[in-house]
Amino acid sequence: MTVHPGLHWTVDHITAAMRHGMSDGLELIHRWKDRLTDTWNDPVYAGFWLDLEGYEQKARTENLPELSFSLFREFRDTGERQAYEQAYFERRGRLVSLGLLVAASPSADRVHLLEDLIWRICTEQTWCLSAHIPEGEEAGARKHIDLFAAETAQMLAEMIMMLNDMLDKRIIRMVKAEIEDRIFTPLYREQRTYGWEDANHNWSAVCSGGCGVAALLLLEDEQLRAMAVQHTIRSMSAFLSGYGLDGGCAEGVGYWVYGFGFYTYFAEMLRLCSAGELDMLSESITGAIASFPGNIHLSDGVFINYSDSRERETIPSGLLSLLSERQDIRINLGLHIPLLSQDPCHRWAHALRNVLWTNPAKFERAIESGDPGAPIYLEDLSWVIARGTLAAGEHKEVRVAFSVKGGHNAEPHNHNDLGHFILHGGGENILCDPGSGEYTQAYFAPGRERIWQIGSQGHSVPVIEGTHQQSGRQAEAKMLHIKHLSPLGVEAEFDLTSAYPEAPTLTRYIRHLCWNCPPGASEAVLLLEDHYQWRQPSGIQRGEYMNEKMRVIEHFISRIRPVMHEAGVQWEGNNAVVILHYDAELWDAQIEVIETVDHDHLPQKFYRTALFLRRTPDESGNSRDHTSKETRCRLKFTIQPR
Structure with a gap:
């Protein structure tokens, strides 16, 4: 079943739409700094910025955890993955924090610290988690693409486009070279096959979406960029095939946030870069999917949590605000700007958009009524x-x-x-x-x-x-x-x-x-x-x-x-x-x-x-x-x- 019109978009159609919208889209991304700066002294976001400053302090006073071979080997040797992932996500948390702090309240000291962190991320042996590297393929791990390699590519691409007038040009060139070598060459130029490309769950959305956003922002070849969009849409279609007409996510609300969140992040970036012409949120099934958290919210921020999900999930306020605007869904949760520390994986995509997209007025109108609604x-x-x-x-x-x-x-x-x-x-x-x-x-x-x-x-x-x-x-x-x-x-x-x-x-x-x-x-x-x-x-x-x-x-x-x-x-x-x-x-x-x-x-x-x-x-x-x-x-x- 065709789940959105994007499957019918030709390379020529995509190229023409993006030629029309790309310049204004990139300029708007550069101005994201203005929105972040506007929230710096806003009491609604005070806890968010204070939380980031805690990561900044650690970056100044504590050594960056190393991703050593001793940690890398633990998963294959013992089945444990905790130690490697704690080090990996601590590194990401510091980078996310400094990237947002530099955008909102820049200083030379902060910029230099951010550049050092970018350098360290760019020199990692692999951007993947050790648990996601197939056994026997460790030597090729640099060009393996998992959820977090895709997220890293998206983070770095958005960061250098937003901060391109602040960062050392050598850092910008290094980021572009690393993303080209690790992501664009194997995925789009060599067209290697990855298992997530046709998965009907969150992997297809997160992996293709993260890589796709980086491609929209960094690929200069118009035809290759259009082909990257087509590739992403095919994987996004596979992702949507895991949903029925009821919009329910079998993986639970936590994985709804992850999978449909990254679907939405790519969809909005594509719409931005095509002057609104290429809209992946226009199909009715995406409205049903957007309604899922409200359907399973029971009360006071507690959800139905079948499968690998938590009862109390932190739903990104930016994502809810955007979907409320685009899909006309009712928010039945109180306003809470999630802290970076509340996300064990310290995701840039969620944190950035919680500042860019959150609309407190949407939540003010969302106080639960006395009517519990029909079953x-x-x-x-x-x-x-x-x-x-x-x-x-x-x-x-x-x-x-x-x-x-x-x-x-x-x-x-x-x-x-x-x-x-x-x-x-x-x-x-x-x-x-x-x-x-x-x-x-x-x-x-x-x-x-x-x-x-x-x-x-x-x-x-x-x-x-x-x-x-x-x-x-x-x-x-x-x-x-x-x-x-x-x-x-x-x-x-x-x-x-x-x-x-x-x-x-x-x-x-x-x-x-x-x-x-x-x-x-x-x-x-x-x-x-x-x-x-x-x-x-x-x-x-x-x-x-x-x-x-x-x-x-x-x-x-x-x-x-x-x-x-x-x-x-x-x-x-x-x-x-x-x-x-x-x-x-x-x-x-x-x-x-x-x-x-x-x-x-x-x-x-x-x-x-x-x-x-x-x-x-x-x-x-x-x-x-x-x-x-x-x-x-x-x-x-x-x-x-x-």
Whole structure:
């Protein structure tokens, strides 16, 4: 499917459009300094500039971390990547800070420090992360292009175009020569093939977008520049193919920021350099994609975080402002200018545009209304989202929300989490998703589902006959039924049988969820029913006790330590309480403490509540031995203000 008109732009069309707009575009980029200077004494940006000055102080007083072979080799030798990447991103953080500080408040001392940093970046053996260099190809790492090589090229290209009247001409020539050798020659002149070029996830957008921006600014050959634009559009088309018409990002909001952010950054640079004629944000699907963060924002800056995403993501204020203007989307977050220190990768593209593009007026009009809105079904992702507001007394309200995930177990940054759900109350996900773990070699290798954050053992889904969900495209949640319940409720039903192919006697597994939170209510209710069908095991007569593997274990994940009651479990959040009600005659409950490490290498503690089914009720409500061919497990969750 053609996802934007750019696929039809010819070299002649691109060349003519850019001949018309390039001069004014480059002049506008040079004047970016004026916008940065205007914010220097603006209280809205005071924290942003103070944060950058902290990096500047480190650049003046501490040695720049070296990217040594000892650090480089760790990933291939041990699977660890943290030490190399800490040094790599510290170097980028200092360069980003000095580049922006020189633009906003220049001094000879700052310029010289910036030039030294540019020199050091230009002399790196490779601009790639060590984890992204294919094994055996270390000798050619200089001309390998990964996410961060592309980002480095874009950063340096934009920096020298904005500061070309301040920087030593020898530094400018060196930057141009390095980008030509590392990026333009292999990618555009020699037309080497890179795996990301046709990827349907963030790599295609970031890699092609970063390289494409550098090409727009630095390539002087008009025909080669137009060919570079065509190359970028092809990769951007591959990126958009990973989205359905619902605009949902299977990788989560963090990777939405990364992938669609760099799509937008290239699109706006191309529009700028073509006097508005070449517009990659004109297609309707980009409007749906732009709406994704608002669709999955629950309250108080907390998001649905399936896959490798965080609950609290820092969404670039510049990107939101630009998309609000271009796509007419509603911002439902308060204004916050992200600090460079809040981005572990210290990205120039985000930081610069947070100053250039942020429009505080867009956020002033974005205060959340009392209406939580109707439930949302992102059909292509198979995510259900419903919100509500609880009356908490004294004219106070508590925002609550529910989400459940379908999809399949071969998605980008996949977790085995079909049927997994989130319960949100008062600004926190009380029953939560674990998010991403520490990125190591094993995290992306075969057998990765053994890692707690990735496997179904780290999600609110059952263990069936001792088996967990399996990886792969064949493990799919089939949506059987979805219905909006008046006024703000929703019910959904999934067939999850294919996720448990190793369960020896399972023939069908259906998960049914029903959420209700009427306006003005004092509590919200989620009813969960898991329906299992079994075949008779060989060698066991009807009515005999089935072996231990036939048992069902329901898991529920939270960061909050639960409190056990006689027939319930309670998770007490800061502003809301979730209570699980169950029949104590049918279930045994157990709390497990899970200690792990998150994506940023920080320790995490989760609490996994396990309900062990020991008996199943017959339809009259009487309990009997667990020997039936059908098992219906019914559980009730309530959310109340604290």
